[in-house]
Amino acid sequence: MHESSGTQVAALSLRGISKKYSDVQVLTNIDLDILAGEAVGLLGQNGAGKSTLIKIISGVENPSQGLMFLDGAPADFHSTHEAQNAGIATIHQEIILVPQMSVAENLCLSNLPHKGAVLDRRALFKEAQQAITALGFDLDVRAPADQLTAAQKQVVLIAKALRQKARILLLDEPTATLPAPDVTKLFALLRKLKKEGTGIIYISHRIDEMYEICDHIMVLRDGKHVMTERTASLPRQEAVRKMLGTDPVSSLEPTQEPSRGSLLEPSRKWNFAQATRERFPEGAHPAFEVRNLTDPELLDDVTLRVRPGESIAVTGLVGSGQSELAACLFGDRKFSSGHVYVDGKRLRTVNPRALIAAGVGWVPDDRKTQGLVLNMDLGENFSMANLRRIAPHGWVQRKLEKRIADEAIKTLKVKCQGSGQQVGRLSGGNQQKVVVGKWLTADAKVLLLSEPTRGIDVAAREDIYKEINAFLAAGGSVIVFSSEIEEALMCHRIYVMGRGAVVAEFDQHDTDLNQVMSLLR
Incomplete structure (x- = not known):
């Protein structure tokens, strides 16, 4: 909570908000004030309670105890519809659109x-x-939503929220799928909304964004309020220290500086190119290779290869084709020409069953709809890619499933109640650990990682990077499909994509951030 200026009544106030699921206390006694025209950033690791707090304000969840006020009057929402009618609009981290409906129908669905x-x-x-035009974008509003990229879907959600003429706008990781130019447009719009009196609650793991748009920063840790300070008077290192509860610099080398964008990005520490101690044999068969792959819509004659123990990155602006390429390589998207090879052998059929049998695993960019079954428990999600071992005769060996899941939970430091907990109850970062972990427990030889650390905090990133490094050191091969250029530069080699084609290939030692950025278009 922070002091209101003068006698101004807060547009939104929370007093003593707590939330408990069964025996797990998720939020404890949270106070918060948002003034009209003010933006407050919620800072905390995955599992700190940020998204739960947003769900309570937006009517998705009811608090176990505590009160909420709008303009000083008590507010008690039992549905999102009630919250929306009261002027609260929400952009959740999960992209939720009706795939078969048009952009226009999705945008105006509530009215x-x-x-x-x-x-x-x-x-x-x-x-x-x-x-859509008010946001500075150009989309075909008659097109079905399932034809949109992730970035375009986020634009539709933001336009939908703003159409409600919200007095309070809740933003949960709104830029996670947006390229830099679109982030700039979004921030210009948010500043305009603030001037018009809209109150904003902003969640992001990119601390630079909070310092650019937020007037106050509120830190949560383990569901508890740590502090709220004016952004202008709060040093960034202090904000991160409060979030982690430790000295964040201690996990980095003294000479290293945090990179732009995320909270103390650990990419320098977890350089994938340093994971393989001995250089992979130059004459060895590629562990995974694609030749001249083309699809009917975007991809054009893409060729790349990765050797045992090697990491390669496929990077570019959002919409350049890296996510579509990843889907093609795992058989989740059709392509019109080209061939895929695993360990030097051409795959006659490119579909998920054939890829899994060949030892290839895929971490998709949408973990909730493609990477997990949210109403199943952790043990079942970990075992999905490993049924030949877990259920060799057609029935699942539950004790073995639990033992494998318990080992993965310990190794990946998944914060949970145990392997029997429903995976949909985990925070985003812990869910991502399960998506990565299911392929590690399945003894995959090649990992296709599409935006592997999107929307997760620095601690979860470090845990995932550590396991990727161990996988590489053991002779595994990794292809990282990422719009985060700094993450791409962690790999041995970098392929840059533009408009569906590979426009350049670099060795990590022969390139830098400026070279890669100059090719993005």
């Missing part, structure tokens, strides 16, 4: 324009186009 009893499509498309 579709009608002519009598009939949907007024002309008005629908006009309103949707105006909402």
Whole structure:
């Protein structure tokens, strides 16, 4: 909680908000004030309680105890619809759109324009186009939502929230899928909304964003309020120290500086190119190779290879083709020409079953819909890629499943109640550890990692990077598909993509950030 200026009544106030799931205390006695036209950043590691707090304010969850006030009047929401009617709009970390509906229908779903009893499509498309254009973007509002990239879907969600003319805007990792130019547009819009009196709660693992847009920063740790300070008077190192509860610099070499964007990005410490002690044999068969891959929509004659013990990165701006390429290589997206080879042998059929049988694992960029089954427990999620070992005769050996899951939980430092906990109850960072861990327990030889650390905090990143390094040191091969350039520069070699094609290839020792950035288009 921070002091309100003068006698101004806070647009939103929380008093003593607590949340408990069964025997797990997620939030404890949280106080918070948001003034009209003010932005407050919520800073904390995965599992600190940030998203739970957002869900309570937006009506998704009810608090176990505590009170909420809007303009000084008590507010008690039992649904998101009630919160929206009260002027609270939310952009959740999860991208939730109806795939078969058009952009316009998704955007206006809560209040579709009608002519009598009939949907007024002309008005629908006009309103949707105006909402998208107001953000500075150009999208086909008649196109179905499942044709959009992740970044475009985020734009639709933001436009949808702003169309509600929200007095309070809740943003949970809104830039996780957006390239830098679009982030700039978003921040310009948020500043405009602040001037118009909109209160903003902003969650991001990129601390630079908070210092750019937030007036106050509130730190949560283990579900408890640590402090709230004015952004201008709070040193960044102090903010991170409060978040972690330790000295964050101690985990980095003294000469290292945190890189731009994320909270003390550990990429320098976990340089993948240093994981393999002995250089992989130059004449060895590639562990994984794709030749001349083309798809009907975007990808154009893509060729790349990775050797045993080697890491390569495929990078570019969001929409350049790296996510689509990853999906093609695991058989989740069709391609019109080209061939895929594993350990020198061409795959006759490229589908998930064939790739898994060949020892290839895929960490998709959307963990909630493609990487996990949220209503299943951790043990079941860990074993999904390892059924030949867990269920060799058609029935699952539960004791073996639990033992494997317990070992993975310990190795990856997954914060949970045990292997029997529902994976949907975990924080984003811990869910991502499960997605990565299921392939490690399945003894995969090649890992395709699509945006492997998107939207997770520095501690979770370090745990995942550590296991990737161990995988490489044991002779595994890694392909990282990432729009985070600093993450790409951790790999032995870097392929740069632009408009669906590979435009350059670099060895890590022969390139730098400026070289890669100059090729992005």
